[in-house]
Amino acid sequence: MKWPLSSESPREECGVFGIYAPAEEVARISFFALFSLQHRGQESSGIATADGKTIFFHARMGLVSQVFTEKALNKLNGHIAIGHNRYSTAGSSCSQNAQPVLVGQGDNQMALAHNGNITNAEPLRRELEELGYEFHTTTDSEVIANLIMAAPYADLTERIRHAMGRLQGAYSGTILTRDTLYAMRDPLGVRPLCLGTIGNNGWVVSSETCALGHIGADLVREIEPGEIIRINANGLESYKENSDKQALCIFEYIYFARPDSIMNDRLLYSARKAMGAELAKEFPVEADLVIGVPDSATPAGAGYALESGIPPAEGLIKNRYMGRTFIEPTQRIRDLGVKLKFNPLKSVLDGKRVVLVDDSIVRGTTTPQVIKLLKRAGAKEVHMRVCAPPICHPCFFGVDMASRRELIAAQMTVPEIKDYIGADSLGFLSVDGLIRAVGAPKDRFCLACFTGEYPVPVQLEMDKLALEGMTARRKKGSITETLGAEEVSAVNY
Incomplete structure (x- = not known):
């Protein structure tokens, strides 16, 4: 918001959602799911959908109820959708940084929504820029998306696994292609993510379980740390990366998550x-x-x-x-x-x-x-x-x-x-x-804000706007265009 009242509590992070449901109005369901996740981010909101051939997209600054109208939702066609509510933790609060982010072209195009923070985003972005990848935002979410695109594999699941091996920090996210929904959670499980069912053959993914009841979905389980979920016409498949330790953010329990959400069966x-x-x-x-x-x-x-x-x-x-x-x-x-x-x-x-x-x-x-x-x-x-x-x-x-x-x-x-x-x-x-x-056991949580013992090495003076500095240096004097930040876009290269 333009004028936030100063708060004693930590600020929210982001909320993500995903749905694969051929018999449902996925854009409308995503709207109500994001509405129930509004507490996790109030700066911008967006939804991307796919119908097997085309990716549709709408994202703007503001609350969910301000961003989406009946007209906008009616243009978001398809049976797959991902959604995002943003509170900026990497990159400033502006329309070009609204998520989901879109990357790639043709059959390789995808949209990504991310909750978390990548602590090695700067060096990864420099590497990707040297490889010729262009950046249209100043978020670490676009770094994740392009890192997946750059992976040396044909199968997208393998690309995600390769990227997860290089990412440091926290990331729970959903990914949409023309015909498939993916979800991933970092090996430490810093940010929450859960899996549910909807209707006869539908699946949903959400930052919190509180969203499921609002849309008539049923909780199946939490997505595990280091897990990748793939959902398409062939059903649901799960891929698990080994995770030696866990570090769920303790503030999900203290403040962030809604009190009607369930985590670790509590x-x-x-x-x-x-x-x-x-x-x-x-x-x-x-x-x-x-x-x-x-x-x-x-x-x-x-x-x-x-x-x-x-x-x-x-x-x-x-x-x-x-x-x-x-x-x-x-x-x-x-x-x-x-x-x-x-x-x-x-x-x-x-x-x-x-x-x-x-x-x-x-x-x-x-x-x-x-x-x-x-x-x-x-x-x-x-x-x-x-x-x-x-x-x-x-x-x-x-x-x-x-x-x-x-x-x-x-x-x-x-x-x-x-x-x-x-x-x-x-x-x-x-x-x-x-x-x-x-x-729950103490070793399941990240307690670094109290103890200073971080689950992975961090740069102690990391700057929230560091990627903006990179963009300013590289594109000094230019204006970065954004795709579909104000209107619904149908993307089909």
């Missing part, structure tokens, strides 16, 4: 409720009521209240439509800051000792304003409890979190953070407490 609502219960065990306090910052910390607040015996309450009402406009606010409105997002209930808060539960503290920009808001509304005390351990290290795997120098926990001790945010007490859930709440 409903995320239950996991977040358990995080609140663990916080109550680790950091008990005498108080009158418990408030979970809406909406992401609501389950954790309920868990804290249940474990502690302190009554839960709604002391903050959230304006759920903040940030969903392209209208620039006046300075007066902008200065209201967090008041635009939350409205306190004075009659509930007046004279009360409050436990405030939130999912995370990243930069420390919003939390002080929320605490000040509660105290101005009459709260006698505010005791801050946080579901995520202190975030001391940036993420390089598809989360726009912050640089290390912007992370408050990397610059201050916990007592210093308490004083800075204006809380009467402060407790961060421990890593062990978080793992107990999640209910």
Whole structure:
């Protein structure tokens, strides 16, 4: 969006979807699936479809409901589709970077939608450019697509396997050709991806299980780390690359995924409720009521209240439509800051000792304003409890979190953070407490933002806009054209 309200939580990554269903309206189904994955990205949205001969494409800036009209959906013909909701973690937020990306020509053409971040995208792009491959975006997704195209194999599955052997970082994605749907997940399984069925002979792939219920699909299983799925007229085939370790992003449990999604056979609502219960065990306090910052910390607040015996309450009402406009606010409105997002209930808060539960503290920009808001509304005390351990290290795997120098926990001790945010007490859930709440082995997760132990080597000063710098240097003074960024395109070379 043009004017996002500053957030204490990490920013979303992306949402991907894919469907192969000859008897279904795949474009319309993709629309509703993307609608249910809107929380994973609000900058742009796109769908590519195929009917066996032609690839159709429509992508624009904005929310799903802003991008797609009946007219646009009716032009997206075919029985195969992939879709994407974007939050930019590599490349700026602009129409040319909207996904899916299209690469190749003729029978070799394909579309790709990607969730994650490729940590070696720069050297791979330089190599591909030297081989003559052209880039029309500044995303690492186009690097993935062209790396697949450049692989020395005729079979696309083998090309994908070859590319996976060279990619470093996080990538869950869907790929569409004229007659086949592919899905792939990196060997660490950093980003989620699941498989489902729809109708009599249809298959779907989605970042989260929450999308399946909205479109009448049934969950089959999660796509495994290192797995490639191929679906066409011959049915479904699976190819598995060996994966010695796993590193699912722990923030999928804490914040990113919807609470009605399932990961590792665990409903995320239950996991977040358990995080609140663990916080109550680790950091008990005498108080009158418990408030979970809406909406992401609501389950954790309920868990804290249940474990502690302190009554839960709604002391903050959230304006759920903040940030969903392209209208620039006046300075007066902008200065209201967090008041635009939350409205306190004075009659509930007046004279009360409050436990405030939130999912995370990243930069420390919003939390002080929320605490000040509660105290101005009459709260006698505010005791801050946080579901995520202190975030001391940036993420390089598809989360726009912050640089290390912007992370408050990397610059201050916990007592210093308490004083800075204006809380009467402060407790961060421990890593062990978080793992107990999640209910899965510790070695399945990436905990690098807490520990600094990254699952693969990373460049510690990676720049989100690094590929834009490469484009600017190579195409200085030129304007890069984009294919179908504003209108539906039928592509048939």
